[in-house]
Amino acid sequence: MNRLEKKAWVNLGGVLLCIVIAGPGVAIMVYMNIQAGLPGLISLFVTGLIVGLITYRRNIKSWAQLDEREKKILQKALVWSMSVFILFMYCASFAVFYIVGAKNPIPAYILPVLFLSGLFLMIFVQSAALLIQFAKEHYDG
Amino acid sequence: MGSGQLSNQIRRLRFEKGEMTQQQLADLVGVTRQTIIAMEQGKYAPSLPLAFRIARAFGVPLESVFQYEPIHPSQ
Numbered sequence: 739m740n741r742l743e744k745k746a747w748v749n750l751g752g753v754l755l756c757i758v759i760a761g762p763g764v765a766i767m768v769y770m771n772i773q774a775g776l777p778g779l780i781s782l783f784v785t786g787l788i789v790g791l792i793t794y795r796r797n798i799k800s801w802a803q804l805d806e807r808e809k810k811i812l813q814k815a816l817v818w819s820m821s822v823f824i825l826f827m828y829c830a831s832f833a834v835f836y837i838v839g840a841k842n843p844i845p846a847y848i849l850p851v852l853f854l855s856g857l858f859l860m861i862f863v864q865s866a867a868l869l870i871q872f873a874k875e876h877y878d879g
Numbered sequence: 880m881g882s883g884q885l886s887n888q889i890r891r892l893r894f895e896k897g898e899m900t901q902q903q904l905a906d907l908v909g910v911t912r913q914t915i916i917a918m919e920q921g922k923y924a925p926s927l928p929l930a931f932r933i934a935r936a937f938g939v940p941l942e943s944v945f946q947y948e949p950i951h952p953s954q
Contacts, residue, residue: 740911740913805909805910805911805914806910806914806925806926806929807910807911807913807914807917807923807925808911808914875913875917875922
């Protein structure tokens with residue numbers, strides 16, 4: 739297993755950990771409204787910030803150590819994850835529009851929840867894309 | 880511009896160069912062993928700087944390491 743594969747597994751683990759830590763809080767927030775779910779929002783924000791900072795530091799450090807083939811694999815995974823992020827934000831925005839209605843207000847917490855969910859999805863897709871590319875390489879021989 | 884097939888003689892040149900291992904070549908040219916494996920299997924086409932580094936590692940011209948066969952040659 740090379741460095742990128744290890745990184746992908748660590749990121750997948752991080753995303754799952756965030757879901758375990760922040761997920762119940764967000765669920766409470768969504769179903770019982772903002773007052774009861776405020777700790778969930780804070781825990782989501784803090785875990786998102788920690789994971790984001792760790793991922794950013796690791797990316798900066800590891801980018802210089804990658805060779806050109808690994809950089810291409812990572813770039814492809816980044817393109818996939820960005821595409822999924824944009825698609826998710828696009829669909830989520832319109833989903834809110836259709837669920838709530840055109841002229842009704844939406845709770846403010848929906849915006850960070852959508853954005854952070856998109857970020858977690860992005861990290862998940864990036865890690866999965868890396869692992870799929872390496873698995874395909876191993877499978878081809 | 881037509882597409883083409885890039886082939887290489889890395890595996891043969893390694894053995895001609897005193898049975899150089901993939902790891903030794905990888906260290907010489909500054910890539911991972913997996914990249915050398917991918918190139919030998921024709922799954923990865925290296926950048927021009929890396930191609931030159933590989934040729935220099937073997938002490939041969941670039942054309943002795945990499946060959947390009949156009950599938951649809953332009954007229």
